[in-house]
Amino acid sequence: xxxxxxxxxxxxxxxxxxxxxxxxxxxxxxxxxxxxxxxxxxxxxxxxxxxxxxxxxxxxxxxxxxxxxxxxxxxxxxxxxxxxxxxxxxxxxxxxxxxxxxxxxxxxxxxxxxxxxxxxxxxxxxxxxxxxxxxxxxxxxxxxxxxxxxxxxxxxxxxxxxxxxxxxxxxxxxxxxxxxxxxxxxxxxxxxxxxxxxxxxxxxxxxxxxxxxxxxxxxxxxxxxxxxxxxxxxxxxxxxxxxxx
Amino acid sequence: xxxxxxxxxxxxxxxxxxxxxxxxxxxxxxxxxxxxxxxxxxxxxxxxxxxxxxxxxxxxxxxxxxxxxxxxxxxxxxxxxxxxxxxxxxxxxxxxxxxxxxxxxxxxxxxxxxxxxxxxxxxxxxxxxxxxxxxxxxxxxxxxxxxxxxxxxxxxxxxxxxxxxxxxxxxxxxxxxxxxxxxxxxxxxxxxxxxxxxxxxxxxxxxxxxxxxxxxxxxxxxxxxxxxxxxxxxxxxxxxxxxxx
Numbered sequence: 001x002x003x004x005x006x007x008x009x010x011x012x013x014x015x016x017x018x019x020x021x022x023x024x025x026x027x028x029x030x031x032x033x034x035x036x037x038x039x040x041x042x043x044x045x046x047x048x049x050x051x052x053x054x055x056x057x058x059x060x061x062x063x064x065x066x067x068x069x070x071x072x073x074x075x076x077x078x079x080x081x082x083x084x085x086x087x088x089x090x091x092x093x094x095x096x097x098x099x100x101x102x103x104x105x106x107x108x109x110x111x112x113x114x115x116x117x118x119x120x121x122x123x124x125x126x127x128x129x130x131x132x133x134x135x136x137x138x139x140x141x142x143x144x145x146x147x148x149x150x151x152x153x154x155x156x157x158x159x160x161x162x163x164x165x166x167x168x169x170x171x172x173x174x175x176x177x178x179x180x181x182x183x184x185x186x187x188x189x190x191x192x193x194x195x196x197x198x199x200x201x202x203x204x205x206x207x208x209x210x211x212x213x214x215x216x217x218x219x220x221x222x223x224x225x226x227x228x229x230x231x232x233x234x235x236x237x238x239x240x241x242x243x244x245x
Numbered sequence: 246x247x248x249x250x251x252x253x254x255x256x257x258x259x260x261x262x263x264x265x266x267x268x269x270x271x272x273x274x275x276x277x278x279x280x281x282x283x284x285x286x287x288x289x290x291x292x293x294x295x296x297x298x299x300x301x302x303x304x305x306x307x308x309x310x311x312x313x314x315x316x317x318x319x320x321x322x323x324x325x326x327x328x329x330x331x332x333x334x335x336x337x338x339x340x341x342x343x344x345x346x347x348x349x350x351x352x353x354x355x356x357x358x359x360x361x362x363x364x365x366x367x368x369x370x371x372x373x374x375x376x377x378x379x380x381x382x383x384x385x386x387x388x389x390x391x392x393x394x395x396x397x398x399x400x401x402x403x404x405x406x407x408x409x410x411x412x413x414x415x416x417x418x419x420x421x422x423x424x425x426x427x428x429x430x431x432x433x434x435x436x437x438x439x440x441x442x443x444x445x446x447x448x449x450x451x452x453x454x455x456x457x458x459x460x461x462x463x464x465x466x467x468x469x470x471x472x473x474x475x476x477x478x479x480x481x482x483x484x485x486x487x488x489x490x
Contacts, residue, residue, distance in 0.1 A: 152397030152398050152430070153397050153398070153400060153401050154401075155398060155430055156398050156399075156401065156402070156426035156429070156430060157401070157474075159426075159429055159430065160426075160471055160474050160475070161474055161475055161478050169483070169484060170478055170479065170481075172484070173478060173481050173484075174478060181401035181404075181405075184401070184404055185397070185400055185401060185404065195489075197489055207489035207490060208489060208490065209488060209489055209490055217482075217484060217485065217488055220482055221481055221482065224477075224481055224482065225477065225481070226405055228473070228477040228480075229402075229405050229406055229474075229477075230405070230406055232469075232470065232473040232474075232477070233406050233415055233418060233419060234415065235473075236415075236418050236466055236469055236470070237462075237465055237466065237469065238414070239414060239417070239418075239462060240462065243454060243462055244440075244442055244452035244453060244454055245452060245453065245454055
């Protein structure tokens with residue numbers, strides 16, 4: 001399994017992906033599922049994935065090869081983020097179609113999904129979710145975040161605490177707590193978690209951190225959160241005597 | 246879909262079930278999925294369900310008929326909660342097997358799951374989860390709550406705030422928040438929600454409430470919780486400058 005999420009805010013973006021992959025509970029590995037692209041001062045992109053690791057890695061490799069070999073169309077040459085999302089979708093579709101044809105298996109075993117976020121100079125920052133079918137949707141002010149994979153455990157904290165106006169630091173903290181909730185609940189989502197934060201219009205390759213089990217700041221956030229929740233629960237208004245009938 | 250949960254605590258038990266059923270988003274109905282049984286001063290039980298509504302209703306009906314028609318074996322005559330759980334499992338298995346045979350469909354369309362909690366005089370309170378196969382497991386001090394149906398959105402709040410020592414009132418509040426998180430996230434889980442609370446050894450038919458959209462107390466709990474979360478998020482320790490690399 002995988003949990004990854006990305007948030008597009010008024011002032012910036014936050015991205016996070018776990019690194020655990022599993023084929024059964026007795027076959028667990030660590031693989032990076034978040035990659036950064038870009039040209040300092042001109043563009044940056046973050047690509048995240050969930051689904052078939054073979055498909056996802058093939059897509060990452062082909063996209064990187066296109067950059068390295070200076071193909072006419074690559075993530076460093078596309079004119080818009082939308083064109084980048086289309087490129088990811090097409091690349092994924094061709095990888096998946098090949099795997100399905102070779103294995104004669106259309107059940108979905110070989111499908112992946114992606115999130116692509118970033119900014120190209122002179123254009124607004126954008127965030128896309130790219131479906132296994134290769135088509136995509138764009139994050140908006142109404143729906144500022146996307147999640148892939150094991151999304152449910154970590155969604156309530158984002159629903160309750162993140163909107164388009166939230167500042168980057170607090171959105172990053174909320175996303176840490178969202179990962180903590182997910183990692184506690186599902187063994188197939190695990191540390192380390194790759195985080196990236198971006199301030200709009202900086203157009204520098206964004207900062208990030210690989211957060212592991214020994215990360216003191218992450219740990220302090222999660223502990224303070226748990227304590228505050230317990231305290232809040234104790235302080236909630238008492239039930240009126242007549243409430244239970 | 247359905248969300249239901251039950252918690253067995255040192256001092257009592259809390260049960261809650263939503264009432265929404267759906268066959269597609271354009272076919273939504275309200276059905277009770279939590280029933281109380283018992284004999285004042287001697288025993289009480291709460292039975293909750295998720296899964297095929299036809300199977301669940303047939304099981305509720307057969308169990309109630311057995312009580313009304315004074316069958317030798319019924320929920321008011323079983324010697325232990327475990328025997329009650331076995332009875333529910335066997336009843337469900339026979340209903341499911343019949344439906345599967347008639348429809349020639351073993352895909353799981355007709356399966357249900359149940360939670361059975363309660364207390365019989367002279368015995369400790371117990372809580373069972375009964376699987377679609379008819380077998381069951383019992384809640385323990387280590388694992389004091391069970392959930393059925395759409396369980397993921399509402400699990401982190403229970404994980405973080407409920408353990409065997411939690412008092413009944415706070416566990417009920419945590420369960421309200423767990424339902425609020427789930428209802429916000431999944432359209433197929435909906436109000437009203439049937440709540441029941443029980444104080445151990447009271448052996449009275451327990452108190453309860455059907456909580457709907459206009460419930461002022463439920464609403465105040467959820468609002469205070471959301472406010473506290475937002476406040477807590479703002480107060481979390483700031484990230485050190487060197488954190489993002």
